[in-house]
Amino acid sequence: MNVPRRVLGQLSLALLIPMLATACGAATPAPQATTAPAAPAATAVPAKPELTMWTWKVFHVPGLEAVAKNFEAKEGIKVKITAFNPDEVYRTKITTAAQSGDLPDILSYWAGGQWELAATDQLVELTSQVDPAWKGNFLAGTYEKSSVLTQAVFDTCQKDPKCTYKNLKVGQSFSVPYLAGQAFFVYANKELLTKAGLDPNKAPATADEWMEMMKTVKAKTGTPGLVTGVQNPDVSAFWLFNPLLMTSCGPEKYDAIYNGNSTFSDPCALKVFNWMNDLQTNDLWMPNILQTNIDPADVAFSQGKAAFDIGGTYTLGFLVSQGMKPENLLSFAVPPLKGATLDKLQVSAFALIDAAVTKNSKHPSEATKFIQFLTTPEQMAIFAKTVGDFPAVKVALDPEKIGPVLVGLMSAFSDKSPFDTSKAQTLDEPKKVLELGLQQFITKEIKPDDLVKKIDAANKAAWDARGGPLK
Amino acid sequence: MGQAQAGVISRPPNNKRRKTLIQHLRDNAGILFVLPAVITFLIFGLYTVIYSIVLSFFRWNGFGKFSILPFACDPPACQFAGLDNFAYFLYKEPTMSGYFWQALQHNLIMAVVVTVGIVLVALPIAIALNRAGRGQTVYRLLIMLPMVTAGIAVFYVWSFIYEPDGLLNSVLETLGLGFAQAKQGWLGQPDTALPALMVVMIWGGVPSATILYLAGLQTIDKDLYEASVIDGANAWQQLWQITWPLLLPVTVVIIITTINSVLQGYEMVYLMTYGGPAGHTEVVGLQIFKYGFGDQRQLGMASATSWALFVLVFAVAVVNLRLFRSRTEV
Numbered sequence: 113m114n115v116p117r118r119v120l121g122q123l124s125l126a127l128l129i130p131m132l133a134t135a136c137g138a139a140t141p142a143p144q145a146t147t148a149p150a151a152p153a154a155t156a157v158p159a160k161p162e163l164t165m166w167t168w169k170v171f172h173v174p175g176l177e178a179v180a181k182n183f184e185a186k187e188g189i190k191v192k193i194t195a196f197n198p199d200e201v202y203r204t205k206i207t208t209a210a211q212s213g214d215l216p217d218i219l220s221y222w223a224g225g226q227w228e229l230a231a232t233d234q235l236v237e238l239t240s241q242v243d244p245a246w247k248g249n250f251l252a253g254t255y256e257k258s259s260v261l262t263q264a265v266f267d268t269c270q271k272d273p274k275c276t277y278k279n280l281k282v283g284q285s286f287s288v289p290y291l292a293g294q295a296f297f298v299y300a301n302k303e304l305l306t307k308a309g310l311d312p313n314k315a316p317a318t319a320d321e322w323m324e325m326m327k328t329v330k331a332k333t334g335t336p337g338l339v340t341g342v343q344n345p346d347v348s349a350f351w352l353f354n355p356l357l358m359t360s361c362g363p364e365k366y367d368a369i370y371n372g373n374s375t376f377s378d379p380c381a382l383k384v385f386n387w388m389n390d391l392q393t394n395d396l397w398m399p400n401i402l403q404t405n406i407d408p409a410d411v412a413f414s415q416g417k418a419a420f421d422i423g424g425t426y427t428l429g430f431l432v433s434q435g436m437k438p439e440n441l442l443s444f445a446v447p448p449l450k451g452a453t454l455d456k457l458q459v460s461a462f463a464l465i466d467a468a469v470t471k472n473s474k475h476p477s478e479a480t481k482f483i484q485f486l487t488t489p490e491q492m493a494i495f496a497k498t499v500g501d502f503p504a505v506k507v508a509l510d511p512e513k514i515g516p517v518l519v520g521l522m523s524a525f526s527d528k529s530p531f532d533t534s535k536a537q538t539l540d541e542p543k544k545v546l547e548l549g550l551q552q553f554i555t556k557e558i559k560p561d562d563l564v565k566k567i568d569a570a571n572k573a574a575w576d577a578r579g580g581p582l583k
Numbered sequence: 584m585g586q587a588q589a590g591v592i593s594r595p596p597n598n599k600r601r602k603t604l605i606q607h608l609r610d611n612a613g614i615l616f617v618l619p620a621v622i623t624f625l626i627f628g629l630y631t632v633i634y635s636i637v638l639s640f641f642r643w644n645g646f647g648k649f650s651i652l653p654f655a656c657d658p659p660a661c662q663f664a665g666l667d668n669f670a671y672f673l674y675k676e677p678t679m680s681g682y683f684w685q686a687l688q689h690n691l692i693m694a695v696v697v698t699v700g701i702v703l704v705a706l707p708i709a710i711a712l713n714r715a716g717r718g719q720t721v722y723r724l725l726i727m728l729p730m731v732t733a734g735i736a737v738f739y740v741w742s743f744i745y746e747p748d749g750l751l752n753s754v755l756e757t758l759g760l761g762f763a764q765a766k767q768g769w770l771g772q773p774d775t776a777l778p779a780l781m782v783v784m785i786w787g788g789v790p791s792a793t794i795l796y797l798a799g800l801q802t803i804d805k806d807l808y809e810a811s812v813i814d815g816a817n818a819w820q821q822l823w824q825i826t827w828p829l830l831l832p833v834t835v836v837i838i839i840t841t842i843n844s845v846l847q848g849y850e851m852v853y854l855m856t857y858g859g860p861a862g863h864t865e866v867v868g869l870q871i872f873k874y875g876f877g878d879q880r881q882l883g884m885a886s887a888t889s890w891a892l893f894v895l896v897f898a899v900a901v902v903n904l905r906l907f908r909s910r911t912e913v
Contacts, residue, residue, distance in 0.1 A: 200876040207645035207880065225878060232647040232660045276644050278659045343859055399747040400768035402860035540879070541678040551861035555773045570678045577676075 161475040162190040163482060164216035168202035169465070170195045172220075172291075175499035179491045186485070189478050191218070209472075210234050217473035218483060223463035224258040226287045227265070231277035235286040236469040236476050242285055249487055252527035254289045254463040254504040261285070264535040264582070271578040288487055289463035289504035290495070294525070295424035296355040296459055298322070299431065300442040304419045308332040315444035319356060319387055322420075322447050326396045329419040337396035339418035341406030342554065345547035348388070351422050352446060353550060356384045359448030359457050363530040370536035372571055372581030376546075377564040383449055385560035389553045402554055410434065422446070425461075425521050429500040460529035463504050537582055542571035639668055639886035644879075668887035672870075683888070686858075686865045687895070690846050693781055693866070694899070698841045700785040701792045702834060708789065709796030710826070723797075730790040738854045741783045745769035770856050773863045780855060780864055784845065792837045799833035800826070835907040839900055846896050867892050 165176065173195050180191035194216070196202045206229075209215045215234065229235050239260075247255060266282045269275035302312035308329040316322035326337025341347045358366050361380035368374035369381060376385075391397060398404065398418045406423075407430070413421035414434035421427065432438060445459045467486060469479040485491055492503035493513045502518060509519050549563040558566075575581045608615070634651050640663065643649045647660020656663065667675075672683040712722055729737070744750045747768045755764050765772050769779040807825050816824065849868025852858060858865035867888065875885030 203876060203878075203880065210646050222878070228644050228646050228660065228880075232657075234646060274642055274662075276642070276647070276660045276662075343857060399766060400771040403742075403746075403768055403771040403856065405857075541676060544682070545678055548862055551859065555861045555863075557773065557861065573677060 160188045160190070161478055162192060163218060163473075163475060163479055164192050164194065165218035165220070165467075165482075166202075166205075166216045167193065167195050167220035167465075168197045168199055169220070170197055172495075172499050172501070175495040175501070176486075178494050178498050179486050180482075182491060182494070183482055183485050187478075187481065189475075189482070191482055213472055215470040215472040217470060217475060217479040219468050219470050220290075221287065221466050221468055223254075223287075223289055223466045226259075226466055226468055227261065227269075227277040227280060229468070230284070230286040231279055234471055236471055236473070236480065237284060237286055238288065238469070238480065239283065239285045241480060242288060246288075246484060246487070249489060249492075249505045250289060251292055251461045251504055251506055251525075253460045253529060253532040254292050255285075257532060258463045259285050259287050259289055259466055262535075264537060268537040268578075268582060271580075271582065273578070287466035287468035288483055289466050290483075290487055290492065291463070291465035291501060292461035292504035293425045293464045293502050294459050294461055295351045296446045296457060297422070297424055297427065297443055298446055299413065299421045299423060299427065300325075300444075301413065301416060301419055302440050302442050304329055304333060304335055304416065305442070308419075312442060315442060316447050318450045318452075319447050320450045323387070323390065323394070323396070326391075326419060327394060330394075330396060333419075335416065336398040336418045337394075338391060338420050338422070339398040339401065339404065339409045339413050340422035341404060341409040342397070342401045342551065343403055343405040345544075345551065347406065347422075348550040349543070349547045351424070353384060353388060353546070355446040355457050356387065356449060357381055358530055358534075359446075359452040359454040360384050362453035363534055365453070366530070367534055367536045370538055370571075371583075372575035373583070375564070376567045376571070380453065382560060382564060385563060387449060388550060389560050392554050392556065397554060402551060425502045428521065454530065458526035458529045460526050460532055461502065461504065462531065465504075535582075539571065539574040539578075541574040542567050545570040635886045635889065638883050639890050640664060640666070641883045642668070643882050645882050646880075664883060668884050669891065671884065672888055673891070682862065682865065683867070683870065685862065686867045686870050689777060689864060690866050690868075692777065693784065694842045694845045696781050697784045697788065697845050698838050700781065701788040701841055702837060704785060705789045705792035705796055705837070706830070709793045709800055710822075712793070712797055713800040723794075726793050727790050729787055734787075734850065735854060737787070738783070738851055742770065742855050745779050747771070767860075770864075771860055773860055776856060776860055776863050780852065783851065783855070788841055788844075792841075795833050795837060796830060799830045803829050831907065835903065838907075839903050842899055842903070843896055846892065846899070 165180075167173065167176065173193050176191075176193045180193060184190050196205045206215070206219070206221075210229070210232070219229075219235075221229065226235065230237075242255070250256075261280050261282055261284045263282050266280070269278055269280075300312075300315075305312040305325070308325075309332060310325055310328060316325055323337075329335055330337050340351060357369070357380075360383055361369065361378065365374060365378065365380060369376055369378065375381075398409075398412060404412065410421060410423065410427055410430050411434055412418060414431050414436045421431075423430075428438075428441070428443070431441065445457045448454055448457060467483045469476050469483065473479045486495070487505050489505055489507045492505040493507040493510075495501075496503045496507060496514045496518055500515065500518070502521065503514075507514055507522075509522055511519050514522075545563075545567050549558055549566065552558040552563070553560075630652075637651050638649070641649065641656060642662045642664045643656070644660055648655045648657040649661045672679050674680050708726060712719060712726070715722055745765075745768055746752075747766060749768070751769060752764045755761060765775045769775045803826065808821055811821050811825060847868055849866055849872055852864055852866050852869050853872065856864045858869050871885050871888045871892070874881045874888060
């Protein structure tokens with residue numbers, strides 16, 4: 113009786129061990145995944161490779177395919193574009209593909225977020241390949257700002273015990289930007305301004321004037337003043353608070369506050385918190401604003417449910433697609449508070465999406481050639497016109513080539529935005545307190561004085577945990 | 584001769600052993616049939632559980648090398664964190680630990696209110712259905728509808744009902760109860776968002792609880808009710824003295840499964856409020872999702888939070904079982 117049991121046990125183990133080993137082994141990337149491209153066959157003429165590219169923006173696929181078609185016509189190399197969305201699915205797809213060695217040749221990634229991939233040897237380094245000619249294609253504030261590892265990002269990483277890309281060096285580059293944008297735009301509904309007796313073509317010079325305009329619209333038409341995707345906690349902080357803080361305090365103080373060398377209770381910052389709190393005390397937000405995300409906010413604005421909408425360059429195309437006429441829109445950058453350090457916010461583009469070549473690629477030189485081709489002004493113009501989105505490359509401001517809407521937006525850009533030279537590093541913990549606090553203004557749960565104390569405490573604790581403020 | 588003899592002598596035991604092995608394999612064929620399931624469990628169940636436990640002691644963003652068999656953790660993408668992940672959200676980092684405890688508080692409020700709500704709604708419905716003569720099948724079908732409707736569609740319909748100009752506010756206005764309206768929408772106000780979510784949870788949980796209660800009611804001997812009538816018991820006494828005690832095992836199952844799903848679930852919160860307004864509906868499950876699939880991809884932190892939640896769910900289940908065991912065994 114004992115013998116067969118043992119035999120059964122051995123049989124089970126014999127089956128189990130190889131299966132477990134196989135399952136566990138799968139977590140390790142296949143050796144070929146990180147090797148150099150295979151040598152061409154000795155006899156036959158090597159076939160032209162077919163490249164793969166992933167993105168998470170479904171509506172970018174036609175634009176990328178149009179460029180891929182031109183690339184195939186020129187080089188004879190096919191590029192297959194695949195989209196995975198939403199964002200979480202794309203992130204998971206990349207994480208699992210990186211583990212199994214199945215990343216595509218070319219990867220679209222969030223600009224400035226590529227360092228984790230680069231640090232784990234998943235991306236081909238482009239530092240020496242992006243020569244001055246190629247670099248010269250990019251808009252100011254895009255490639256140099258987020259595709260090259262800057263001293264500020266490096267310093268913050270070195271101080272943070274949890275940073276996962278400490279092995280990278282200042283100046284290294286692993287990707288190039290192809291999509292840019294800017295978020296600090298306000299759109300006004302001219303019809304509503306006219307109904308309220310306001311000049312529909314006059315943008316407010318200050319945030320205080322802007323608030324008065326919202327109050328007037330509300331009083332005269334009953335329509336709420338402001339809508340934006342407040343449900344997304346980044347929106348209030350990044351789209352509205354930061355531009356107001358930058359103009360109110362100026363670039364140096366702005367950096368000092370975020371980097372732990374000054375405080376949010378500084379009068380210039382407190383004025384911004386008070387202004388944002390006044391939006392609620394004056395009942396200017398659209399009802400249900402905390403349940404309104406970015407796209408629903410734009411839809412509500414296009415339906416005339418609010419007089420003003422905060423968004424970015426990408427918002428205009430969406431509003432037009434929702435049936436708004438461009439001539440019914442007045443757009444302006446978030447205006448500074450009265451008496452602010454900067455009397456006007458210069459707005460420039462920043463990179464949103466980068467393209468990188470992965471080390472999984474068996475054809476890295478061809479893949480690099482494709483992203484270089486993609487980021488030429490001619491191809492970026494085709495991409496921009498096809499998808500109606502903003503390229504990270506200097507394209508000809510020709511309505512025929514990129515459409516009238518993008519021409520208007522690009523003309524309004526400056527190459528001297530204070531955000532381009534800012535070295536502010538926003539840490540996760542104070543960012544959470546700030547984002548939640550701005551939402552709590554709307555729920556009337558916190559006052560500006562109390563919020564600044566909480567953010568300052570969180571910012572200090574976060575920088576202390578990283579060895580002190582960033583100098 | 585000697586060899587032949589030895590061969591003759593040695594053969595019978597060999598035959599006997601082979602027969603015994605085949606016999607025993609036949610006798611234990613069940614084990615072989617179960618083996619694929621066991622192997623599947625070991626690989627996809629136990630292995631992933633152990634993987635998650637080990638991962639909770641590391642910082643890992645999902646890109647670098649991390650495996651448990653053979654063990655590998657390549658810095659800087661993977662770093663040993665010891666108990667730091669647990670300390671971070673439990674007490675060490677004031678901001679993040681504050682959010683964790685607040686989310687846990689929401690989970691516990693939901694667990695209690697939703698469980699009690701489901702029992703209070705499902706039991707009377709089950710009793711009514713049990714007594715219904717004609718049309719019982721139609722009633723059962725109707726009560727089952729929330730169970731068979733796709734969750735995502737239901738959540739969106741409820742979101743529309745809760746909007747400032749949604750159905751609920753309109754009904755209140757029509758009834759002359761305009762003062763009770765939620766002007767910012769039922770999911771947009773801190774005081775109404777969590778209760779509004781709990782109503783949807785109760786609405787979604789009632790059908791299955793009703794079916795369980797109905798099955799339980801049909802096992803109760805009708806003679807008990809007849810005898811109690813002779814003894815002069817009224818309907819209320821019948822409910823408390825006969826129906827409720829005999830349905831206690833069913834109630835325990837409903838309580839444990841409801842608490843379990845409420846504590847672990849996050850899908851409804853993700854789709855309807857994303858934890859808002861201003862964190863008033865944030866739950867631990869949603870935090871785990873944000874840690875694991877947000878832009879930071881803190882997979883170790885997500886695992887650590889999951890295990891903290893597991894300990895809570897397990898403890899609640901044990902307490903429930905202990906609490907009700909003595910009563911159900913009577």
